[in-house]
Amino acid sequence: MVKVALDAGHGMNTPGKRTPDGEREWSFNSKVVTAATKYLNEYDNVTVIRLDDPTGKTDISLTKRTNKANSESADILISYHHNANTGQWGTWTGTETYHYPGSSSGYALASKIHPAIVGAMVLRDRGIKSENFHMLRESKMPAILIEGGFMDSTIDIVKLRDSNVLDRAGRALADALAAHFGLKKKSKSKVESTSGVHVVKKGDTLWGISQKYNTTVAVLKSLNKISGDLIVPGQKLKLPSNSKKAATKPSLKVNAKVKVKKSAKKYATGENIPNWVKGKKYTIQQIKADRVLLKEIMSWVYKKDVE
Incomplete structure (x- = not known):
């Protein structure tokens, strides 16, 4: 090293x-x-x-x-x-x-x-x-x-x-x-998040980092012996051993393929979603504030119910 x-x-x-x-x-x-x-x-x-x-x-x-x-x-x-x-x-x-x-x-x-x-x-x-x-x-x-x-x-x-x-x-x-x-570049995944460590970037906050890794500000402060809220770019913060990066939400755009979650219950129009619709992939035809129109079944589904 x-x-x-x-x-x-x-x-x-x-x-x-x-x-x-x-x-x-x-x-x-x-x-x-x-x-x-x-x-x-x-x-x-x-x-x-x-x-x-x-x-x-x-x-x-x-x-x-x-x-x-x-x-x-x-x-x-x-x-x-x-x-x-x-x-x-x-x-x-x-x-x-x-x-x-x-x-x-x-x-x-x-x-x-x-x-x-x-x-x-x-x-x-x-x-x-x-x-x-x-x-x-x-x-x-x-x-x-x-x-x-x-x-x-x-x-x-x-x-x-x-x-x-x-x-x-x-x-x-x-x-x-x-x-x-004679150093070698890390793989992309290592650069984005070194295992067990988060490298502070410009604009980062303790709250934002805690949300990113499914932990709390109090845990981050305790683990890194931080008394206040100040962190600086380049600073390395230890992460709790059981922390995992929060899952990235799918990119919702017209013609993108999404799957209706098995936990989905109702269409955005109020009707029950039948079981045969769940777990299958569909094409987004339109997008509105909180819902997407799925082309193959011509039904509006809440964004939170697709992945």
Whole structure:
């Protein structure tokens, strides 16, 4: 199992880490890391260790971040940032990646990842550099720090404000890591729902997830040690061992084939449904709010009574 430590630099309220208009660097960093986590989940045999606070409320100390990566034996560490020059708007631009001075493994990792990020951001390639940063120095595994673009650049800010671009950077990071480690894509069914785990997507709520897996919000909170209602994209939630994904309702459209349930009792017009009609397939000829007209028997049946 490959362990990838991902770090969205700083926190939401870290002093000074803002665009000239007040936008938070962490919010840009987190969008890329969250997307990378989502896309890495499409691969087998990889797990993500997130080092920052995924809510952004706390700026976790650098020491705690590297200690976590080291104690959990991460195979690599990637700290994702966005740059600043003077703090005032200017036309400087570009993407650059750092490794620790003299680290051949750090340079090798940067050489695999940096071109992918440059390709996703479509900004000037400022190259691969070395620097004595804490995240690179104190980590026991190959580590790199990426500066995706300049927050105080009138050129780069256009990309940073585009969620599609940051999502693309996250995908590029995930795919480059997969190529680096030789990871294979999961089957479609595994991606949709890893056994016993739900990966939170944008728009998910605890209530919606509980309904999807026929469980309760209280059970999800207890199992995952959640005190409030906040969940974030990319977060992995454990599911109760007996949970099953709720059955998907049939697609009801004209000319589709449906079967009348054996439990069906009355037509939508009020008459009893004879037993010989039940359990057989029919063609939908018309659709109304709560009923469908079945062509072969020319009768209206409630939608809830077909499958």
